[in-house]
Amino acid sequence: MIANKEYCPYCNADLQGEMIPQESQKAYGARHFTRKIGITSIDIDRITKWRCPDCKMEWEGN
């Protein structure tokens, strides 16, 4: 499994969170939780933006 390192595009904070317990890694498809905050649009009901927990800046995501 590839370590999916993520950084904030604004302040370059490390967005990799806690390690996901081994038994749950498959369900999440990742080894670590992420610290970025998903912003859902009311219209589309899916995450359209991400927010950095450190600098509070937002960016378009997928």
Ligand SMILES: [Zn+2]
């Ligand atoms: Zn940031």
